Amino acid sequence: GENVEQHPSTLSVQEGDSAVIKCTYSDSASNYFPWYKQELGKRPQLIIDIRSNVGEKKDQRIAVTLNKTAKHFSLHITETQPEDSAVYFCAASMNNYGQNFVFGPGTRLSVLP
Amino acid sequence: DVKVTQSSRYLVKRTGEKVFLECVQDMDHENMFWYRQDPGLGLRLIYFSYDVKMKEKGDIPEGYSVSREKKERFSLILESASTNQTSMYLCATLAEWGQTKGTEAFFGQGTRLTVV
Numbered sequence: 001g002e003n004v005e006q007h008p009s010t011l012s013v014q015e016g017d018s019a020v021i022k023c024t025y026s027d028s029a030s031n032y033f034p035w036y037k038q039e040l041g042k043r044p045q046l047i048i049d050i051r052s053n054v055g056e057k058k059d060q061r062i063a064v065t066l067n068k069t070a071k072h073f074s075l076h077i078t079e080t081q082p083e084d085s086a087v088y089f090c091a092a093s094m095n096n097y098g099q100n101f102v103f104g105p106g107t108r109l110s111v112l113p
Numbered sequence: 114d115v116k117v118t119q120s121s122r123y124l125v126k127r128t129g130e131k132v133f134l135e136c137v138q139d140m141d142h143e144n145m146f147w148y149r150q151d152p153g154l155g156l157r158l159i160y161f162s163y164d165v166k167m168k169e170k171g172d173i174p175e176g177y178s179v180s181r182e183k184k185e186r187f188s189l190i191l192e193s194a195s196t197n198q199t200s201m202y203l204c205a206t207l208a209e210w211g212q213t214k215g216t217e218a219f220f221g222q223g224t225r226l227t228v229v
Contacts, residue, residue, distance in 0.1 A: 001172075009153065032216065043203070043220040044156070089155060093216065101218060103148075105155035 002027040004092050006104030013080050014112050021107045023090035024072040030092040033066060033073045034101070038087045047088075048075070080111045116140070119204050119221035126228050132191040134224050136204030144207035145187040146171075146218070147179065149200045156203065162187055194228045201225050 003026040013019045023033075034049035050057045050064045050073065057064050061080075066073040077084055087108050091101040120135035138145065144163050148156040148171075158171030160179040168179050176198060180188045191198055204221040 006155075034217070036218070043222050044218075045220070046217050049217075102158075103156040105153055
């Protein structure tokens with residue numbers, strides 16, 4: 001089955017700097033890669049996703065890149081702000097009916113003022 | 114807005130007790146999931162269901178069972194709670210936006226279960 005690894009497990013950046021979180025997956029059949037953000041005490045929520053026919057997707061300060069050949073995808077946050085502090089989970093899915101997401105172990109991002 | 118509601122935010126149970134965690138969704142989604150969340154291990158799938166009375170084992174089903182008698186309700190059952198089942202439990206449903214738009218998991222607020 002699918003296995004998703006995520007690095008780093010913790011990341012501290014100064015406010016205004018960029019943050020990058022990288023995930024690798026094992027199953028080449030996976031074709032959908034969402035990212036979820038979980039703030040302290042709250043439920044995970046989708047922040048951005050990418051499908052396998054696209055190499056990069058941006059939404060304001062966040063972007064995701066996908067390298068299908070190398071089977072890795074990354075989350076990029078620019079101009080980080082304190083409210084970006086959270087745990088971020090990547091996931092991989094075959095996006096078929098009944099399929100589920102396989103989540104990475106998570107990255108705890110701390111943005112220092 | 115999709116609403117996924119878990120019956121309890123915090124629970125404390127004794128070893129050996131039978132524990133029921135309830136999850137209700139209001140969006141008529143077919144797919145529902147139970148995960149447990151532990152530090153450093155992320156979200157691990159316990160069971161999922163893609164229809165009423167249908168269930169599939171996830172990655173860590175041992176010690177758990179599930180029930181889906183109605184489409185909107187998915188229950189997780191700990192037959193005989195043990196201390197290693199102390200964890201945060203998250204229920205989720207899956208919205209499928211179609212071939213071009215992908216899918217999105219909607220999570221409940223979580224139940225923090227402590228087994229003593």
